Structures are given as C-alpha cells and as structure tokens.
Amino acid sequence: MSRASRLWKKVRQSSRNDGLCLYVYPFSIQCIVVQFTVALALRRKSRASRDLGHLRYRLVNLEKNENLQEWYLLDINPLGRVPTLTGKALPSPLTDCLSVVYWVCEQCPALLPESHRTEISRLLTQLHENFEGYSSPNPAVEDLLVNHDITPTHRQALEYKRECQRKQREVVANNVSDGNSMTKETTAFLDEIVVQLDKHGKGTIWIYGDVGPTVLDAHVVAFVARLTDISLEDLVPPELRAYAATIMALPEWREVMKGRPTVWDPLLEPVDELPN
Template identity: 30%
Template sequence: MAERFTLFYNDYSICSIMVRFTIAVANQAQSAHVIIDEQPVDIQHGGQLSEFYLCEVNPKGTVPVLKGSKSQLEAALTESLEITYFLAEQYPSLFPNRQIDQIKTLLAELHDINYFSLTYTHKPQRAADMENAVHQVLADPKISNHYRSALEYKLKVIRATRAPALTKEMVETQENKALAFLSQIEELLAASETGKDERGTGGAFWIFGTTEATALDAHLVPFIARLVDVGRGSMLSGKNRVLAYAERAWETHDWKQVMQGRKTVYGTYL
C-alpha cells in the first residue's frame, strides 16, 4: 500500500513550485509510490502566520513542508531540497546513477542562490511588510502565550533572513551566483548537443539527455521561470540554449498541470 503524506505549499512560492514539479515529473516517469495530499497555504494573506501553521506545521512559517505520520517521517521536512531527496528514495529516476554526484552538486549551488534577493530587488518594502503582518497579529491581546512565542520566533526569522537579503551588496552577490550557475547550465546543454541521449538519438530534451526529467531539471525550470517573471530575462542574454530548454519544459504536460497558466509570482507583484 502506498504511503500517504501532506504537502503544504503555495502556488507562488518558488520552492513550492520546485517540489510540485518534482512530484509531477516523478509520477510521470513511474507509477506513484506515495500518495501526496496537497494543502495550499495562502501566504499572500497570512495563512503561514496562523496558530495552526506556526505551532503545528512549521515554526519558521515558510512553505513547502512535507508531513507524514511519525512512522513515515520522524519530523516534518521544511526545505525543498530535503523534500526532493526524500522523494528520490521513492523515485530513483530523479537522481540517475551516472549523474547523481553532478546533480547533487548543481542542486546545492542552485539552492545557495537567494531567490528572495532576486525576486524583490525593486520591492525593498517587502521585508517590512512581512514584519508588519506579524506585528498585527501580535497586537491581539487574546492570543495564547504559545502562539505569541511562535509569532515572536517568526519575527526573528524574518529579520534575520529577509531585510538582509535586499541590501545592494547582497543582491549583487546573488546576481553573480545566478549568472555563473546559468553559464554552467549553458555549457552542459552545449555538451549534450554533441552527444546522444539514452534513446540513441541526437540532442537532448533534459539537461543530461535523459528521457525523464531529473531533480535538477525539476528545480531549474521554475528558477528560470521566476527570473523571467520578475523582469530578469536579461540574465539569460547569451544563454540561448538555457532559454530554449526552459521554453520546451514550459510546454510539457507536467509543467502546465502544476502551473495552470499562472506565473511564478503573485498577481499584485507584476
């Protein structure tokens, strides 16, 4: 019998999209080994600040989160990369043996990029807005002490991670990381064009010429989409293979199933 889990996510959270796209391509490659019930969290309107979410799901108040019973998961998984590694135990196609080390290295580099910095570069008030949302809930004298402590912890998380991410120096650092990473992908795609994919035909649909998307593909495609959606398409200048690769992926059934015609950023951002 397939095991059942709950994925807490948001439609416009880039890390949520990465995990959901990973699940979609994994299920496409193989029959479902696990059943994942999806539970949306409305982070645009404070859903991540609810007492249930902060006290029962994720004290950091972020998405995505994968939860299961104690026998399935000793603790909830609160990072997209660790969720992906867990999924790979069920779906080995996410980490093909021949490329596993390279995929892990590149995924680590991709997740070392601060997506918040690249997304809200021109909206520095976003960090303050997040703090103010917590203060509004804290202003209610009727909330429990347990909930108040959880909100105060969430406030510390915001102050430690969000405002510092939007300094000029930090943004420049993340831009350079992203550009260097995309250059690596461009080189990989160029190399795959001279080889053969696993079906023996020339060229490649996915980065390593595999017939199915790997975990790297599943995380990279949303990242490229985010860059385009926030007006950073110029970062793809000179990287024609990367853009063509992403455009092909955006036309797949799995991507369309996950995105349902949405962009990777909430409507009011645009």
C-alpha cells in the same frame, strides 16, 4: 528545553498521524519546484513509489498570512514556510524545500542519477542559496505581535519566526557585502547549466540527455520561468530560454501551473479560488 526545541517537538508529535500532505502556495518558487519535481517523477510511474501517487496537497494562502497562523506555526512548521511535507511515513516533518525535494528523489531515484549525484547536489545547494537571496522577511510578523489578543503560545511561535527572519537578513546582507550579488550568483549558476546542457544534452530536451528528466531540470525550468515573470529574462542565456520553453510545453508543467504565471497577478482569480 529551548523554545525552538519545544516548538519542533510539538510539530513532530502533532503531524505524524496523517497521510502524506504537502502544504503549498501556488506562487512560491520553492513550491513550484517541488510540485514539478513530483510531476516529473510521476511521469515515470513504474519507477516512482506509490507514496507519490497518494500525496495530498493543502493550500497555505500566503496572501492571507495563513503560514503565520497559530495552527500552522505550532502544528506544521515553526519556520512558517512552504513547502512543508508531513505524514506518518516521515520521522519528522520536512520543513524546507530542499529536504522535500530530496525526499521526492528517494521515491523516484531516477531523478537523482548516481552518475550525476554529486554535481546535481552541488548545483541544487547553489540555487537554493540564491532563492534565499530573493526572499524577503514578512512584515506581518511584527503586525501580529502587537496584537494583544493572540495566545501566549502563538506569540512565542511568532517571536521564534521573527528571530529566524532576523538571522536570514544577516546572512543575505553578509553575502551582498562580500560582493556575491544575487545577479552575479544567478548569472554564474545559469552559465554553468549551459555548460552541462552542452556537455550532456546530446540533442535531447533534458540537461543530462538520455538519462531523462532529473531534479535539476525541475529547478532550472522553474527558475527560468520566474526570472522571465519578474522581467529578468535578460539574465537567462538564449540556450536556456529555448530549453525551458520546450519543457514548459510538456503536460507535466501545464498540470502544475495550469496556465498561471509563477508570480501573483491581480487579474487572476483570488488564490483560494484557483484550481489545484
């Protein structure tokens, strides 16, 4: 059995005995997307499963590299990523954002309406590829590997994480070399959202109009907020700035963000002390 298979087997065995738990970091764009998707699902309580209402959250402080600790890599997610969803209701942990998002949509099908399913799925895939381009490898992996005090199993898990980061760097480098720059991809994605909003919005606050909030709304609003927070708001068309501002004034966004920006600010309280 390969190293990766052994790690995944251990995670499946150790994380299925608990209730549903979502491991998050408040300044991860992927975590924000998932939490806002859940919030929009609970907005329609009569159409959402009870599991969503009982979902627990656990902080994984990336500032302290908790995602690289032995317990997280061996018992929760060998990839060392957030968000991750675990629980006995799942056949195995969901260890990437898109998988968690689709699980939420299964609990509240209205978020992924059949009439727009193909279109939404394509746009989500496109945006998540963009997310990968904006992420960067964690140098702390190498720092931990030179530590002679770590256990053999922790070392093995870190080596696996390092290999995953290497492959991610190659994918990003290949995309850039093909001329698919992150800026071009971002602009193309946002321009297409404007087209969908103009076509289906019909004067409502949601991309697909009277259909109501969808998982795509959760993604687009979070992405626009992040671009604004990293001073790339010029990439966002005016129509989408107004659209996002309207939705960010809703209680569901305020409940998720609690007035925080989408990126860490030294003026904020320490991550461990932030309200959840």
